[in-house]
Amino acid sequence: MPEEIDVIVVGAGAAGLFAAIHAARGATEPDARPTPRVIALDGAKVIGAKILVAGGGRCNVTHHAVDEKAYAGSSSNAIRNVLRRYSVQDTIAFFADHGVELKREDTGKLFPTTDDARTVLNALLAAARAAQVDIRFPRRVTHITRENSGFSAHGEWGELHAKKLILTTGGLSLPKSGSDGAGYEFARALGHSVTERVHPALVPLILPGTHVLRTLSGLTLDTTLILRSATGKVLKEFTNSLLCTHFGLSGPCALDMSRYWRDAVLDNARAGLFANFILGEREETIDAQLLASRATNSVAFLRERVPERLARALVEHARIEPTTSLRQLTRDQRKALASAVCALPLSIEGDRGFTYAEVTMGGVPLSEVRLDTMESRVCPGLYLAGEILDVDGRIGGFNFQWAWSSGFVAGCGARG
Ligand SMILES: Cc1cc2nc3c(=O)[nH]c(=O)nc-3n(C[C@H](O)[C@H](O)[C@H](O)COP(=O)(O)OP(=O)(O)OC[C@H]3O[C@@H](n4cnc5c(N)ncnc54)[C@H](O)[C@@H]3O)c2cc1C
Structure with a gap:
């Protein structure tokens, strides 16, 4: 019998970790309800490779002035709708609560005062531990099946079953970090479309x-x-x-x-x-x-x-x-x-292609998810967040802010 839990998160990058943390603990602590069992699966041998290389190893966590005009892809209204549910101030407060002070540079970019991306990743991992999220890696998911009672994620490592599944597999940028576009196939198999154009963005x-x-x-x-x-x-x-x-x-x-x-x-x-x-x-x-x-x-x-x-x-x-x-x-x-x-x-x-691209242009259109929960409109119980969606931001911390905002909404949505 496959292991039975509440929420599977497929892909433990920025959006996946944030979604998993909030699926387990909700929007605010303490939450009286019992903690849902959340397992985040990632195919990579190391967790958070992209966070560690971000911003030249300093991790540009967000930007002091984020709005929908800094993004392209799905409609501006839809992007604004998600961003306002988890603002820059929320991001700053989250990291402060986990011991990471952010400083604003002249360009408006926010970095940890340590100038070290490791502090950002460590804070996310500590928050995940505190929320009792079980991060399992390397656990590459090869396919996802939909059943009446939920979803099964399959891989060489076995099978896992949950009532809800959050898909945060990223796009195609920096494939050696583990984001190789597999998530688009999962999304298609579960009834979603992917934009005709999927190309490198923020690329030389x-x-x-x-x-x-x-x-x-x-x-x-x-x-x-x-x-x-x-x-x-x-x-x-x-x-x-x-x-x-x-x-x-x-x-x-x-x-x-x-x-x-x-x-x-x-x-x-x-x-x-x-x-x-x-x-x-x-x-x-x-x-x-x-x-x-x-x-x-x-x-x-x-x-x-x-x-x-x-x-x-x-x-x-x-x-x-x-x-x-x-x-x-x-x-x-x-x-x-x-x-x-x-x-x-x-x-x-x-x-220079996806190997040198920071993000991916294109993905699953936001019109296919409910913006208040990031739940799929075509496959109830499925939630999507991060770069797998058709949203790409300018350089300056906007892409991580998208991962935090959409990850938060998806996590809280899956917690219900
Ligand atoms: C070099 C570089 C520097 C960057 N610097 C910044 C910056 O300073 N500021 C900023 O805002 N943005 C930056 N970005 C962009 C930012 O990193 C991304 O927007 C963000 O990481 C997207 O988060 P995500 O969780 O959606 O996807 P990802 O971070 O790509 O995470 C997806 C995860 O899913 C896993 N996965 C994929 N397929 C499977 C599968 N089949 N089974 C299991 N796991 C799977 C992957 O291993 C990966 O861990 C940078 C990007 C790069 C490449």
């Missing part, structure tokens, strides 16, 4: 080998990236730090843009990405400044506005002799320079 972008920015590996500067449709309409803009690498582009600006770029080129291959290196300027204003400038040549002009390495590369890209005086520039040369600085075409070839 690849430039052609000959692109001028590939010669500037290591250069970081604040840049505006502009995504335009085939007809030139601005679809998305981000201004943030951009990092040039040996393969292309990384840094928050490129990572934030990556999922929008992918979406746009899938809609129309002629959509394009452009970079503006002088914040707030346009081609016309740079042209006017070139005419009025007293700088000796184009490199001297640009050097006052961008790092010298970039200035030289852009001048070369515009096919202008670095020594040519500004006064000798033709109208076309001025336009070529202004365009290189304010609207450099990025001709992205692709992204």
